[in-house]
Amino acid sequence: MNRDFFSAEKVNGNITAIRSACGEIMYLIEGDNKAVLMDTNLGVKGLRKLVDTITDKEYEVVITHGHLDHALGVPEFSDKNVYMNHKDIPLYQSMLPFAERDGYIHANLGDAFDEYGITNNDYVEEVPEFDFKELHDGMVFDLGGVTVEIYAYPGHTKGTMVLLIPELGILITGDACNKSTFLFDRICSSVTEYRQTTVNLRDRLSGRYDKVYICHHDMEVGKDILNEMIDVCDDILGGNTIDRPMPFMGVMGYLAKEADDHFNRIDGKSANLIYNKDKIL
Known part of the structure; x- marks a missing residue:
């Protein structure tokens, strides 16, 4: 690639927003001891490298739902615990064909696609039988001083989940709302x-909570x-x-x-x- 597909922005002492060139937003949530990465985007290489430059803490990965712009980057994190609601596994698998993600990126970047110089080699491999651990309603990730609570919010997909960080008063609804x-x-x-x-x-x-974050373009909403x-x-x-x-x-x-x-x-x-x-x- 000619340009970085991902960029990072510190939101506060615990959260870093990671943006893709197509406008999606992922969140790295850090506590005193551990961290959670929320979503992995489209499967363009480079996300893992960026995350590992932001934190030196051990981290796990939470996928909010199975759509291609949130879940297809998981192969870069195969050595981590990666959680997703198993109701969305068939959806994730349906998103894997190369034409799906390539078409999505072309549509979103438009004329800028050539500026990034993305080739077939810049995509992660397709892993249909990826080992997702079950993400279920009521799960709590204790990161040390900060917790991440998981809540089911089906509608957008059958397995869509949202994250609450109660110590910070932040609800991340992503694509659910x-x-x-x-x-x-x-x-x-x-x-x-x-x-x-x-x-x-x-x-x-x-x-x-008194703040709500989403996952496309604008980070905070009412x-x-x-x-x-x-x-x-x-x-x-x-x-x-x-x-x-x-x-x-x-x-x-x-x-x-x-x-x-x-x-x-x-x-x-x-x-x-x-x-x-x-x-x-």
Whole structure:
């Protein structure tokens, strides 16, 4: 490659945000004794090397869900404990064909693709039977002075998980709840199911965080995003949405609330859904 695909930014004394050239954000969370890396991106080589320059602590890897932009880099960490909800293993395996990731990167980098000079040799190997350890609701990673709690938040995928760092008051919702949550694929929950899941998580974590981080482009969103997402679901169920067509990789979804080209809602709120009209109830 001609340019580094990954870059790092210190967020606070415990968290480093690692960004890909395509705009995804991973998080390295460090305690006094250990660390956790959240997600591994698209399987472009170099992530492992960067992480190992940021921390000298022993670390484990947590994959929030099986989509290609979060899980395909795991082969670089085969000597580590790598956790993912096993419900998403079939999804991970379906993402492995080279054309999937190459098409995604081309689409996201556009004309800049040639500037990076990415070749076939810059991708990690495909490992269909990767040894994922089970990531389940209620798991706690004790890093020393800082803990990472795991909560199930299905909807975007069957096995989507979110991370809470209670000592820092930070909830990382990733793709589970963000400015343009994808809820239109065949594997996604209906809007009604997703609404109830969001209500359940909101009630479980009430009062335990005052910051929310996501995994695409902008790092921090409004702390009321869960309540806002419930309102979005209610508006879809009530027919109070703009329903802007949003085709993505051959699938059609509909954007619920008016937003700009960077998915910033016009009314200043954070939560938004791209949903499937055939999967509302």
